[in-house]
Amino acid sequence: MGGSVVVGDAASQGQGPGQLPAERTAPGDSDLVRAARGLPVARTPVWFMRQAGRSLPEYRALRAGTAMLAACQDPDLVTEITLQPVRRHGVDAAILFSDIVLPLVVAGVDVEIKPGVGPVIAEPVRSVADVDALPPLEPDRLAFLETAVRQLVSELGPTPLIGFAGAPFTLATYLIEGGPSKEHARTKAFMYAEPAAWARLLEHLSVSAAVFLRAQVDAGASAVQLFDSWAGVLSAADYAERVLPYSRAVFDGLGDRDVPRTHFGVGTGELLALIGDAGADMVGVDWRVPLDEAARRVGPGYSLQGNLDPAVLLADRETIDREVRRIVQQGRAARGHVFNLGHGVLPDTDPGALTHVVELVHELTTR
């Protein structure tokens, strides 16, 4: 039955529906990790991109008076905010409360996250000299991150913690544009006009992403996700030649660390055959491509994560339930399926809708 099959020996051990087999107490043997590797699971695991923050009132209360990037560097705040959605929704994984620009900030780049806007770079990268002036990320500046991850792993028990980083291309869009953008035209212009500087920039960003991921895994994260959110603006040919090698370098930088690797981007329908090729175990898919079709495009060696349209959570329960059922069904075409949204939780989302989706996915997939 595709990826969502019962653990072979669970029934013979007499466990009831909804119960995890007794021996499954290590995060490294959780349903999330197993599904990402295409191994049998007790039920389809669920988590939500941007589950921490955004729609939770307890998050807004805790964050009041603390700037986003300061919060990301406070181990106790990071721990508490990361745990909030796990407690409230019963999701099958925590994702570290951080941001893709944090490695830049820690390295000393002048970045601010403006409320309602997103990351803004004081001095955008526009030349070879700007690329060469970027400070490297020194691993010894990540002690706060290691403390947060250790605290989290001890609080989370059997629930896995997902570590993450922004992929070189998506980070490059912020550095070059100076902030969020829709078309990423300056980024593409730089990529075409300055191929040598582009290569140096993406190389620099792949090294810092790998440093950032290694710190999280070495402190105890059980899985990693590389967010190349905006890669979907590229043609397959440009992606393959000018971006993919640097994302692959990030995964390669994990060496033999034994954690499953997820690679995600938005609007990547035309890139799906390439995205897994960067060294992923699981490919994250947005809502535009049904998971059975996505399974054909990525090929047999990958699990899939996704792909409920976050906007569906703003609709009525009947619509939500219909879409969840469809995605659970289509996800069976993949060797393993982790239920998620096709992109991050929208700020207006009713937290109750998220809890409901977790319960429904578990109910539909528990054998």
Ligand SMILES: Cc1c2[nH]c(c1CCC(=O)O)Cc1[nH]c(c(CCC(=O)O)c1C)Cc1[nH]c(c(CCC(=O)O)c1C)Cc1[nH]c(c(CCC(=O)O)c1C)C2
């Ligand atoms: C809560 C939050 C975050 N980042 C930002 C916020 C809002 C700021 C606030 O609350 O003040 C600014 C913040 N940071 C960013 C944006 C997007 C801006 C844009 O549209 O370009 C915003 C508003 C940049 C960013 N940041 C991130 C991505 C990749 C995922 C995606 O595509 O959504 C990207 C592109 C990753 C990210 N960012 C964050 C997480 C936390 C863990 C989680 O619950 O998932 C993660 C995984 C946390």
